[in-house]
Each structure stands twice: as structure tokens, then as C-alpha cells.
Amino acid sequence: MLGSRIVCEGKLVKTEGIVKYTEGNFIVVELPSETFQVRQSLRCQIFEFNSTQTFQTTVVGKKNHHIILIAPPEIRERWIPRESPRFPIDIKGKISAVSFSGKKPLVELMKPYTVHIYDISEGGIGFSSVNYLREGAIAQIYFQLLNQKVYLEIEIVQNKYSDSNRNYYYGGKFIDQSSPSYQVIRTYTFQAQLQRIMNRENEGG
Template sequence: MKNYKIVPLLNEDSLVGCFVTLEGTKNLHSGKVSFAEGEVFEIEFPQSKYFAPGDVVKVTIYTPEGMFFFDTSVIAQGFKELFLLFPSDIYSQFLKRRKFPRLKVTISGTIHLINDDGNSDQKSQQELPVEIHDISQGGIGFSSNLPIPTNSLLSIIIQLDTPISCILEVVHKREHKDSKFFGCDFKDLSPNQMIALRSWILRKQIEMRFNTKQSQLLE
């Protein structure tokens, strides 16, 4: 089924609270959008037990500006919620967003500076640790006291479930009192690395959402 839209561009936040229907092969249930971030959105409704990860469903979202519907798949299930993905055309054309939404993290990495000839800087053959503060499918942000110029190329190993080794380009930096923050773009991720990174980000988004809701219940 072709995705259909009769709404203007929407912010992710404007979707939260919107009425939604979810139709499977034998079920039609209603609920509301309770979370939307990047590719992921959450539908909260008591009938989540009738669906399971991997199910293909038709989603219709009713917003104050109009409605749109599309087919997608369930990627995770909670007690009274389902997590689904926006299809790429909905995600890229109809939602106002960053090209690659950032995920706030605290993970470690190690870098080598790269010379203009593409080789590692002989002065920094040792692994230089950095603390990564955000990550997306397009790049990372990390802090360090190293004097790294903008437009520098770095070789980095990012400690995910499976470490990712790749090249970064420093596109901007900010000075802080005790350190510097560097925003970097990925330059050479392989297709397999892109798949692994996207899967890791999606899983972390869902884990963080569950943790946030659990913390709210305990307050």
C-alpha cells in the first residue's frame, strides 16, 4: 500500500498525543502516539498483546492538521506499548527533523590523528582516549583536551557491542572551560557498519525510553 499524506510538515513533538489506529491481519485497535524520536515512534494502548515484533501493520495517525497513514513493522513490544519505525519516505519527506537525529550517550572511543597523506600521525601512534557524548548515523560528538583543528581527519574505534573502526572528519568544535567538544562526520562507514550502527542506535533509543518511563513510575 502506498503511503498517503494530507498534512503539512510536522515536528516530531507535534505527533505526541495524537490519536492513532493500528491494523494487523486480524486486528484493528486504537491508541495514541506517546513518543517519537528519529525513525522510532511509540504507540501506547492496552491491546499491545495482540501484536508482536515483526508484525506488518497499517498505521493511521490523526493530527490537528490532518491525517496520514502508512505500512510499517513492529520492532519492539512493552506491556502497553509498541515501538514501530517510520517508513523512509514518511521519515524523510513529511517530518521536520535533523538529517540524522542525535542520541545522547556516554561511551568510550580511541583515536589517531591522520596526516594529509592519509597516514596516522607519527606523534600520536598511541591510542588517545576520548569520551563520546552523542552519536547518530551521520557522526559523533566527543570531548577531548587535544588541539585538533577543524577539518582534521581522525581514525577512531568506537566501543559499541561490536567495535566500529572508521574515519571521521572534524566539522566543528566548541571551547569549554576544561575541555573541547568536537562534532565529527563519518567518512567511510561500510554498508555492514551502517547496518550495525543503525541497529545499535534503534535498540538504545528503545532501552532509554523504557528506562525513562520506569523512572517516572518510581517518582
């Protein structure tokens, strides 16, 4: 998709550009002039080899003849790598219930585990704790994000122990991506992705 020709059309103007790069939910397009405005709705068509795809989108940022477009689901599935961008974060949370077998129901902990969450993506979180969780376990975790308390179930997909600070470092995968709490995650990562792209554009792309 990178370097592909793309035609973007607003209500009054139609222009051709090049896909410069993609990241997560976004497509960055280079245009010959600053034609479109932020929050403007566009109809776009991507051309690559013998394939084309048309989609509706919205401009969410612009800088230096580049516009940032929201990539709709059909574009992400076909053109953008599946890996979810990860973002550093520094927040505390608690694990309140666990199933070490990886099967429900979860068992409430008499004393919740304290965790430090150090990165986050649409797919999951990285966190550390002095408490042990086996790979394959399911845990309910809660923490504050965007001034909201979120409760999420995660599957432990990675477990590493550090002798230097006697902490376990975990990778946790979000299980239910339809819950209201998960929508808070989506909002946070959407904003973080957009900010990272804008920072890159401000530094000259």
C-alpha cells in the same frame, strides 16, 4: 504528529490509538488495550489534518497500554525531527590518520592520537583529546563497540578548548554512512534509543 490518530492492524485485530511521542527510530502509540505482541508485524495508518500515510512496521516493545513501533524511513523523513538522539558513552579510541585540509588522502600519524568518546549518535560522536584538530579536518578514528572494532572517517565540525583540563572537545560527523562499521553505530544507537524509551515507560511515561 504528536497526538495524531493512528490505526494499527494485525492479522486478526484492528484498533485505533494516539501517537504519544516519537524519538529517532521509534513511534510510541497509546492504545485502549494491550492488543498486540512484541515482534508482531502491523499495518498502520496515521491521520493528521487532511493528510494520511500508511506504513508497515513491527512492535519492538510494550508497556502500560503503549506499544513501541519502528518508524520506517518514509515516516522519519516526513514526521519525525531530523536531530539524531545522542547517548552518553565512555570508551577510548584512537585517531590514526588526519587531513587537516579536509581533503583526501588522509596522512597516517606516526603516533595515533588517544581520544575519549563521551557521546554518540547516528550522526556523529563527541570526544576529547589533548591533541589539536582544526574544524573542517577529516580524521580516521577507531574504537571498540558491541565487541567489534569499528573504523570510521569523521569531519570535525566543532572544536573547543578547556583551560581547566587542557583538553580539546570535539564534535565529529560521520562521513560514510554505508560502511560496515557505520552499521555497528546504527545497531548501537537503535538499541540505546529503545532502552531509553523502555526506561521512560517503566517510570510511567
